[in-house]
Amino acid sequence: MAHNNAIVRNKTIIQEILSADPQFILDKVIEKKLITGREYTKLNSISKGDAEDVVIKLVDTLNNKGVQRQSEFIGVLQDEFVLETYPRLKDVEWGDSGSTASSSSLKRSAERSLSKGNKKYKYPITSKPTGLCVIINNENFHDKTNRSGTEKDAESLADVFSWLGFQVLMCKDQTASDIAQVTKLLADLEDLAGLQTFKLEEWSDGRFTPLRGLPQHGDAFVCCVLSHGAEKVVLGVDGKKRPISEITSAFNGTHCSALLGKPKVFFIQACQGHSLQPGYVADDLTFEMQEQDTPQLVFIPAEADFLVAMATVEKYQAVRHTVNGSWFIQSLCEQLREGCPRGEDIMQILYRVNDDVSQKEINGKCGVMTQMPETQKVTLRRRLVFSPCSS
Numbered sequence: 001m002a003h004n005n006a007i008v009r010n011k012t013i014i015q016e017i018l019s020a021d022p023q024f025i026l027d028k029v030i031e032k033k034l035i036t037g038r039e040y041t042k043l044n045s046i047s048k049g050d051a052e053d054v055v056i057k058l059v060d061t062l063n064n065k066g067v068q069r070q071s072e073f074i075g076v077l078q079d080e081f082v083l084e085t086y087p088r089l090k091d092v093e094w095g096d097s098g099s100t101a102s103s104s105s106l107k108r109s110a111e112r113s114l115s116k117g118n119k120k121y122k123y124p125i126t127s128k129p130t131g132l133c134v135i136i137n138n139e140n141f142h143d144k145t146n147r148s149g150t151e152k153d154a155e156s157l158a159d160v161f162s163w164l165g166f167q168v169l170m171c172k173d174q175t176a177s178d179i180a181q182v183t184k185l186l187a188d189l190e191d192l193a194g195l196q197t198f199k200l201e202e203w204s205d206g207r208f209t210p211l212r213g214l215p216q217h218g219d220a221f222v223c224c225v226l227s228h229g230a231e232k233v234v235l236g237v238d239g240k241k242r243p244i245s246e247i248t249s250a251f252n253g254t255h256c257s258a259l260l261g262k263p264k265v266f267f268i269q270a271c272q273g274h275s276l277q278p279g280y281v282a283d284d285l286t287f288e289m290q291e292q293d294t295p296q297l298v299f300i301p302a303e304a305d306f307l308v309a310m311a312t313v314e315k316y317q318a319v320r321h322t323v324n325g326s327w328f329i330q331s332l333c334e335q336l337r338e339g340c341p342r343g344e345d346i347m348q349i350l351y352r353v354n355d356d357v358s359q360k361e362i363n364g365k366c367g368v369m370t371q372m373p374e375t376q377k378v379t380l381r382r383r384l385v386f387s388p389c390s391s
Contacts, residue, residue, distance in 0.1 A: 006094045007063055007070055014077070015059060017088045019052040024085050026058065027348050028076055034062060034069055044355075081343030122345075122383040123263050124219060130165035130386065131218030131262075133157070134186055136179060137172050138227035141237045150226050152325035153269060156333040157224050158203040164340060165389035166222060167215055168203035176236030183223075183247055187256040189215055217258040220384070221251060222265045226329070229270025231314050244268060244308065248377070253302035261300050263384045265346065266308045269329050271317045307384070308377040309350055319362065319371050328373050331356045336386070345383040350375055 007014070018025045023044075030040045039061055043054055062073045076082060077089055137154045140146050158168045171182055182198045185191055192214040201208035225247065227234045233241040244266075253260040311318035311328035320326040331353045339349040354373050361368050 006074065007059065010092050010094070011059060013092060014089075015052060015055045017086045017092075018055045018058075021085060022051045022054045022058075023352075024342065025055070025076075025082070027344070027351070028079070028082060029058065029062070029073070031345075031348065032072065032076055034065075034072055034076070085342050122385055123380075125386065127218035128165065129167040129218055130389075131167070131220040131222070132186070132215055133161035133166040133168045133222040133224070135168065135170040135224045136174055136182070136226065137170055138174060138235070138237050140173050141228070141235075141239065143239060147226070147228065147320065148322035149320050149325050150269075152323065153226055153320075153329040154224075156325060156330060157267075158208070159206075160333045160336050161222060162203050163388055164336070164386045166218075166220075169211060169215065170201050170203070170208055171198045172201075173237045174198070175238040176240035176242040177238075179225075179234070179236055179242045179247065180250075183250040184255075187250045187259075189217060189258070217256075217262075220263045220265070220386070221259050222267070223247070223251070224267045224269070224329075226269045226326075229268070229272055231272050234268065234270045248306060248308060249303075252306075253300060253304070259305075261305060263305050263307070263346075263380060263382075265384070266306070267311075267329070267332060268308065269311045269318060269320070269326050272310065272312050272314045301379075304379050304381060306377055306379045307346065307375065309353075310374045310376055311371070313372050313374045316371070319360070319369075327357050327360050327371055328353070340386050341388055343385055343387075345385045347375075347378075347380075347384075 026040065026043055029035050030037070035043070035058075043058055043061070062069055074094055077086075077092075078094075083089055135154050135157055137150055138147065139150045154170060158170065162168050169186075171178075174182060178198060182195070182200075185194050185198070192211075195214075196211060200211040202211045225234050225244075227236075229235055230241065232245070233243050234247070236242060248264070248266055249255065251259055251264050309332075311326065318326060318328060324330065332349075335349045335352045335356065339352065350373075357371050357373050361370050363369070
């Protein structure tokens with residue numbers, strides 16, 4: 001019962017420390033599967049009220065789950081990223097006078113376990129630059145309409161992904177055919193002159209300038225498409241459709257061997273229909289999470305290692321402010337800035353984006369209108385963690 005005694009003895013100080021950021025520890029314990037989806041939802045529903053109250057209920061919940069969960073919880077509290085967020089936890093004495101386990105031995109055991117798991121189930125991101133971040137930014141359409149505010153989104157994305165060590169490229173006002181051609185060129189990265197015909201620009205010193213050298217793929221790839229859209233497609237500036245699946249498939253293992261086994265992330269800021277999402281008063285919504293085993297793969301499927309995150313669910317519109325940019329992209333950039341320094345993986349960050357955007361609302365002719373982002377395709381095989389560039 002040493003772990004239980006340690007938690008009980010330090011309960012007051014643990015609650016005080018974790019109350020500084022209850023959402024972070026909630027995300028950590030659900031990531032480690034220490035609580036169920038239903039418990040996470042109930043705890044998260046009160047996190048916007050009394051921060052200490054949600055931490056008290058979390059600690060009580062874990063304390064009631066038995067010795068194994070208590071031990072795992074202490075292990076989480078010794079995680080290096082958790083200690084960075086709550087540095088005062090380093091001063092907590094976990095050892096028990098009636099136990100042979102000292103605080104240092106518990107910490108070493110937890111560190112070995114977490115380090116082994118993190119290395120095995122996290123994509124290695126060591127290349128410099130981290131990889132390419134490509135922004136396809138359609139603003140001015142042939143029918144004389146324009147997507148005001150998209151420049152704000154493009155600059156926000158360029159700023160945050162360059163901060164994360166990516167080489168950021170942008171091409172503007174592409175037709176449906178252009179999108180097909182430029183994505184193929186970006187997958188191959190063999191034809192600088194071909195890329196330059198699409199007027200690719202590179203983000204440098206806070207602005208976009210003409211691309212002068214042939215880029216190279218790194219350990220990760222990000223593509224952001226900012227345009228109009230319809231269900232499962234984005235539109236070129238000529239109003240013609242380009243299926244999202246064709247954009248992503250240009251970078252799969254069949255067509256882009258340089259990215260085989262590496263994470264490929266797509267963020268799509270585009271409407272997926274004409275309907276508006278009404279807002280409703282929620283009752284006690286719950287969900288259950290299923291545990292999955294990640295198989296050891298010898299041959300990597302062509303469609304592995306993808307993540308496609310959409311600004312909105314199918315059939316609905318996505319909101320974009322003409323000055324401040326879109327709800328989805330602005331929230332994404334904000335959550336990346338908050339979560340990446342803490343070692344959060346991309347799925348944790350997207351959970352926060354979903355939650356943040358889902359709480360936004362505007363008053364329309366049909367009442368309160370909302371927006372719900374969606375992650376449509378996830379074939380990632382490991383945790384994907386982006387880290388701020390040290391230089």
